[in-house]
Amino acid sequence: MRLGTRGSALALAQAREVAAALGGDVEVVTITTSGDRDRARGDKERWVREIDAALLRGDVDLAVHSAKDVPARLADGIVIAAVPARADPYDALCGAASLEDLPAGARVGTSSLRRAAQLRALRDDLEVLELRGNVDTRLGRLHDGVYDAIVLARAGLDRLGRGGEATAVLDELVPAAGQGTLAITVRADDRTTHDAVAAVSDAGSERCLTAERALVRALEADCHTPVGAHALPSDGALVMRAFVGAPDGSSWLRDELAGDDPETLGGGVAARLRAAGADEVLGR
Numbered sequence: 001m002r003l004g005t006r007g008s009a010l011a012l013a014q015a016r017e018v019a020a021a022l023g024g025d026v027e028v029v030t031i032t033t034s035g036d037r038d039r040a041r042g043d044k045e046r047w048v049r050e051i052d053a054a055l056l057r058g059d060v061d062l063a064v065h066s067a068k069d070v071p072a073r074l075a076d077g078i079v080i081a082a083v084p085a086r087a088d089p090y091d092a093l094c095g096a097a098s099l100e101d102l103p104a105g106a107r108v109g110t111s112s113l114r115r116a117a118q119l120r121a122l123r124d125d126l127e128v129l130e131l132r133g134n135v136d137t138r139l140g141r142l143h144d145g146v147y148d149a150i151v152l153a154r155a156g157l158d159r160l161g162r163g164g165e166a167t168a169v170l171d172e173l174v175p176a177a178g179q180g181t182l183a184i185t186v187r188a189d190d191r192t193t194h195d196a197v198a199a200v201s202d203a204g205s206e207r208c209l210t211a212e213r214a215l216v217r218a219l220e221a222d223c224h225t226p227v228g229a230h231a232l233p234s235d236g237a238l239v240m241r242a243f244v245g246a247p248d249g250s251s252w253l254r255d256e257l258a259g260d261d262p263e264t265l266g267g268g269v270a271a272r273l274r275a276a277g278a279d280e281v282l283g284r
Helices: 009-022 049-057 113-122 135-143 154-158 191-200 203-218 262-275
Strands: 003-007 027-030 062-066 077-084 089-094 107-110 129-132 150-152 168-170 182-187 229-234 237-245 251-258
Touching: 003 009, 003 049, 003 113, 009 027, 009 062, 009 135, 009 154, 009 182, 009 191, 049 062, 049 077, 049 182, 077 191, 089 154, 089 251, 107 113, 107 135, 113 229, 113 237, 113 251, 150 154, 154 182, 203 229, 203 237, 203 262, 229 262, 237 262, 251 262
Parallel strands: 003 027, 003 062, 107 129, 107 150
Antiparallel strands: 062 182, 077 182, 089 150, 089 168, 229 237, 237 251
16 A cells, blocks of 8 residues: 655655554655645645545545644545544643743744644743744744744654653643544545545544534634634543634633544534634634
C-alpha cells in the first residue's frame, strides 16, 4: 500500500506510526501541499488538497492527517476509514509552570486563534502574539527569549520526542476538534483498502472525533473560527465540552453536554451555542 502524507517532521512521524501499525509492505509517499508552500493563514483545505487529489487519482491508496487539519466536509469520493487511538488531546504550555505563574504583560506565542481567544479570556493581561513555523522553530524562538511562553499541542510534542519541553498541560483550554487524533482517509469506492486500515481503528476515538466534527460542521466553523470541541467517553456515553470566543477574548461561550449518539451530540451542542449567541460572539 502507498500511504500519502505531508513532508513535515510531525506528519512523517504520524505516517510512520500508522505504517508500523498496519504492518506489511507500506510505502510512505511525501506530498507537498498548498499549506507547505504558503504558511500564511488560509482554510484547512490547503493542508489536504493535493493529498486528496493524489488519493483520487490513485497515486496513493490511503492518507494520514492530523484530524484537526481535515476540513469538516470531506472532498467528494473520500472517506475517513480509520481513527487510531487518540493521543493526548490537550494543549501544552512551554516556558512556565502554569498560566497563573506568568507575570502581567508576559509574551505568549501561539499560531491558533482558538488558543489565543481562550488565553485572552483567561488572562487579559497577557500579550498574546502570533507564532509561526514548525515545532523546532517555535521552540527555538522560545529559547531565544522572543517569547516568555508558547502553547503547542501536547500530542505533537510527544510524537516528535519533545514532550519534555512541556512545562504544563493546559486542560483549562478546550482543545481543537480532533486534536491528538489521526484520520486515515481512503477512496470511498476502495473497499479493499478500507477494510485493511479498519484494523487499526479505535472505536472510542472514532466516536469522539465524529461528535467533534459534527459540532464544527453545525457551527460552519473553519480555521479562522475560535472554536474548541472535545468529547470524552463517559459510562458508555459521550460528554462534550465546547468553546466559542471572540479572538480578542472580550466575549466567549462554554457549554458541556452528554449524549449517546455522536452526530446528535455534536449538532445539539452547536445548536445550544447558537441559541446562546455564538454567531454574535463570532462576529457574524
